[in-house]
Amino acid sequence: MLLKKISGLILFLVCCYTAIAQDTTQLYIPRNIQKAYDAGTRNINGTPGKRFWKNYSEYYIRVKFNPKTRKIEGEQNITYYNNSPDTLRQLVFRIAPNHYQKGGERNKILEPADIGDGVKIESLSVNADPVNTADDKVYKQEGTITKLRIKPLAPHGGRITVQMKWNYTLNKTSHERTGMIDEGTAFIAYFFPRITVYDDLQGWDDFPYLGKQETYFDNAFFNVFISVPKNYMVWATGDLQNPTEVLQPHILKKWTTALSSDVPVFVIDSADIANRAVTLKNKFNTFNFKTTAPDFVFATSNHYLWQVRNILVDSVTLRKAAITTAFNPAHIDFYEVNDFSAKTIQTMSFDFPGISYPYSHLTVVDGLDQMEYPMMINDNPTSTRFDGITLTTHEIFHQYFPFLMCTNQSKYAFMDEGWATIGEWYISPLIDTTIVDDYGMPQTNRDMGQDWEVPIITPTTEISKSMYLNNYPKPALTFLYVWDMLGDSLFRKSLKHYIITWMDKSPSPWDFFFCMNEASGVNLNWFWKKWYYEFGYPDLSITKAEKTTGGYKVTIISKGNKPVPINLYATLADGTELKQHRTVEVWKTQNTTEVEFITSQKVKGFKLGDVYDADVNKADNILKVSE
Ligand SMILES: [Zn+2]
Incomplete structure (x- = not known):
């Protein structure tokens, strides 16, 4: 489905690389990953591979939400298609709101008042046969994971339907990706019982939702009907199917205007809020959204402004996407978020990574988190413009990683957070040229090489304290260093190749390593190995500077085992600065190198390192030249 939306021009990239010999012996491949190759x-x-498969599901959901009682009542029909070569004897559900259930397993602290009974399953049937949820042999709930035994589901095309009715009370505080935002606003995510991913690498994903880790999704079709009291607007993943049945005519008119405007239009303005003139005057209005996406979420408010514009995201098909922001009028910083968002989507579509934004809209909701969902963002207000820009760029970049790629966020979070980090580093200064975004660098320089710090390849489910470094700055630095090593054009070409080859297909870290090697024609295994597999830290040091006939020769050693680029500055007697640069390749086979400066002037001193050059000891990065 998503492939069709990407312009034909870039698709040819996938088939025009010559095969290179992969030196796979250098990278350890776990047994379950090797099994997929076999x-x-x-x-x-x-x-x-030729036998690649993905299972698929369709969700038809009716949900009613009353912000006063915070009660969410749902009814859903799922059709699940087994495209795998295996006979399935169970379905695994992740029922994420059970995160808030008494006695549940969590790695986050919750307010006692938010802990309750969890999700009540009122009824459940499979292929129209009722299931006895009290029978432990058939239906077993453990925290957020529920396993349901089924009659064997045939491989290759077997399908099954599941009907369920459920309800729970939304958390008022302890806002963890979902919950009330204020009295009249809620962000509702991870809310419905979802069949987890069954894939060729691990079978059923039965990792519980504990709070810290995000979730692994694959694409599904959603047709969702959301009922909320009158005056409540709804924003959601997907496209609103019935605007005339829920919105007042003047709101509809403004919305139509906004969809042909490339500058933001207030579709809901302060007068609409004051006059309670947004939705039709039914007791409850039912908003219907449809889409194919990895997940479905919605937000609702009775007092949020709504800004909308429509921007070009594909210059071949001339396809546009709506950039929309829904926010509390009191939050001044949010008046600029639509601009930040539009600039981010344009950059992602035409520059980095240069793949057209695949969805019909992107909506940033003024919330209580810093969290991405398909087509939707839940971002807290910020006190500085710097924070507003870097937060917006980061969360929006997630639309490609994980959502376009459907990577496994709970197990390999670096495959999306690493990209979102380099995304914010790259895009934020394009929005405000005064920004130097050093997100993650102070922690990297302080903490790498501590005894608790483990290699990036360690699955996210198995780590705790290393989670931040491993998911955010460390992988982002590796992408940046590979970009530098391959050169701008080859890196961009290789990254596009990876995205187009694996979009919607849930690549593993090994698919990423080998795909980048293949696309670039450069065997990067030595680099992946040092940064992803080995314990250690980055530490460059200037050991000496010698006068030569034409200038100076500076000796640099890599005391640590993590390769980082050399950015070496020489300050001349007249105050001017000279710079020499070496990519990480300089450390491929050695840990000492010499860098020469040609100058007739005296040098006062040398300094090593730019903002993204990780280094645990900067004291030895400066050398003063004695008179
Ligand atoms: Zn992120």
Whole structure:
């Protein structure tokens, strides 16, 4: 589905690389990953295999939410298609709101008042046969994971339908990706019982939702009907199907105007809020949204402004996407978020990574988190413009990683957070040229090489304290260093190749490594190994500077085992600065190197390192030249 929305021009990229010999012996491949290569579902050259498959599901959901009582009542029909070669004997559900259930397992602290009974399953049937949820042999709930035994579901095309009715009370505080925002506003995510991913790498994903880790999704079709009291507007993943049945005519008119405007239009303004003139005057209005996406979320408010514009995201098909922001009029910083968002989507579509934004809209909701969902963002207000820009760029970049790619966020969070981090580093200064975004660098320089710090390849489910470094700055730095090493054009070409090859297909870290090797024609395994597999830290040091006939020769050693680029500055007697640069490749086979400066002037001193050059000891990065 998503592939169709991407312009034909870039698709040709996938087929125009010559094969390179992969030196896979250098990278440890776990047994379950190797099994996928042996079975032909994935290829060792970093492409999906001939036998690649993904299961698929369709969700038809009716949900009623009353902000006064915070009660959410849902009714859903799921059709689940088994495209795998395996006979399935159970379905695994992740019922994320059970995160707030008494006695549940969590790695986040919750307010006692938010802990309750969890999700009550009122009824459940499979292929129209009622299931006895009290029978432990058939239906077993453990925290957020529920396993349901089923009659064997045939491989390759077997399908099953599940009907369920459920309800729970939304958390008022302890806002963890979902919950009330204020008296009249809520962000409702991770809310419905969802069949987890069954894939060729691990079978059923039965990792519980504990709070810290995000979740692994694959694409599903959603047709969702959301009922909320009158005066409540709804924003959601997907496209609103019935605007005339829920919105007042003058709001509809403004919305139509906004959809042909490339500057933001207030579709809901302060007068509309004051006059309670947004939705039709029914006791409850039912908003219907449809889409194919990895997940479905919605937000609702009776007093939020709504700004909308429509911008070009594909210059071949001329497809546009709506950039919308829904926010509390009192939050001054949010008046600029639509601009930040539009600039971010334009940059992602035409520059980095240069893949057209795949969805019909992107809506940033003024919330209580810093969290991404397909087409939707839940961002807290910020006190500085710097924070507003870097937060917006980061969360929006997630639309490609994980959502376009459907990567496994709970197990390999670096495959999305790393990209969102380099995304914010790259895009934020394009919005405000005064920004130097050093997000994650102070922690990297302070904490790498501590005894608790583990290699990036360690699954996110198995780590705790290393989570921040491993998911955010460390992988982002590796992408930046590879960008520098391959050069701008080859890196961009290789990254596009990876995205197009694996979009919607849930690449593993090995698919990423091997795909980048193949696309660039450069075997980067030595680099992946040092940064992803080995314990250690980055530490460059200037050991000496010698006068030569033409200038100076500076000796630099890499005391740590993590390769980082050399950015070496020489300050001349007249105050001018000279710079020499070496990519990480300089450390491929050695840990000492010499850098020469040609100058007739005396040098006062040398200094090593730019903002993104990780280094645990900067004291030895400066050398004063004695008179
Ligand atoms: Zn993130």
